[in-house]
Amino acid sequence: MKIAASKEEIFAAQAYEDLHVPALFRQWAPRLVKAAEIRPGQRVLDIACGTGVLAREVARQSGENGFVAGLDATPGMLVVAKQLEPSIEWRHGTAESLPYENDSFDAVVCQFGLMFFQDRTAALREMLRVLIPGGRMAVAVWESLENSEAYPIEVALLERLAGQQAADALRAPFVLGDRAQLTALFREAGVAAVEVATHHGTARFPSIRTMVEADLRGWLPVMGVALTEEKIQSILEEAEQALGQYVTAEQTVEFDAPAHIVTGRKS
């Protein structure tokens, strides 16, 4: 299936693949594969696949007799995903309305997407619908902001220098950190055998500037917040000092970035 995206969308997705995937996301893919108990020959769907880091890991595990599909709402992500691995089925669509038949997959995985879905319960019910009876799901979400490092400081900086809307845009990835609420969300959607495991993770960026600039120029516009160049420069300047404690001897930036992996199955 042909996926169309503008040059700007493809550029943004390539920047995500080059910076954010190695800094934050790649380390979680083997953990999700393990949590979902992916085996050779299985049919697996990666929802909100982005540029496909998890789907590629799944494909390595499910092997040549398996079938892997990756679905995302952003066409630019899928264009980059397809360039990286043409053999996976990349589909444009939303998690709330999956373009697949009932009982199509042995497992469904979703890595750091659930926080952004407009209707999370509908998305979880869709995951159940496309799973075979007994099929397994594994879903990763970030720990709460207060249990994460560096980002609470960046959020406070944005709140002070750019206002509440900008700060809220950076809070958005952390909104499902509460374990009790997370468990209730999955149970109420009808997921069986729900378990939440909290894992240690490490964020690694080339520099403070790269990290904060990607948030200001890449993430905030996605969330509908555009800052002036003057504002961006003043935030970048203050960030050097505010986040200085996370700079390593090699001048890179490193901090704890914990996340929950929720597992469950279709009864």
Ligand SMILES: C[S@@+](CC[C@H](N)C(=O)[O-])C[C@H]1O[C@@H](n2cnc3c(N)ncnc32)[C@H](O)[C@@H]1O
């Ligand atoms: C933080 S990225 C994670 C991407 C990928 N799973 C990874 O680990 O690199 C979140 C992804 O969710 C996708 N997304 C947001 N809302 C969506 C929806 N309703 N349905 C499908 N994908 C969605 C975005 O397009 C984006 O690619």
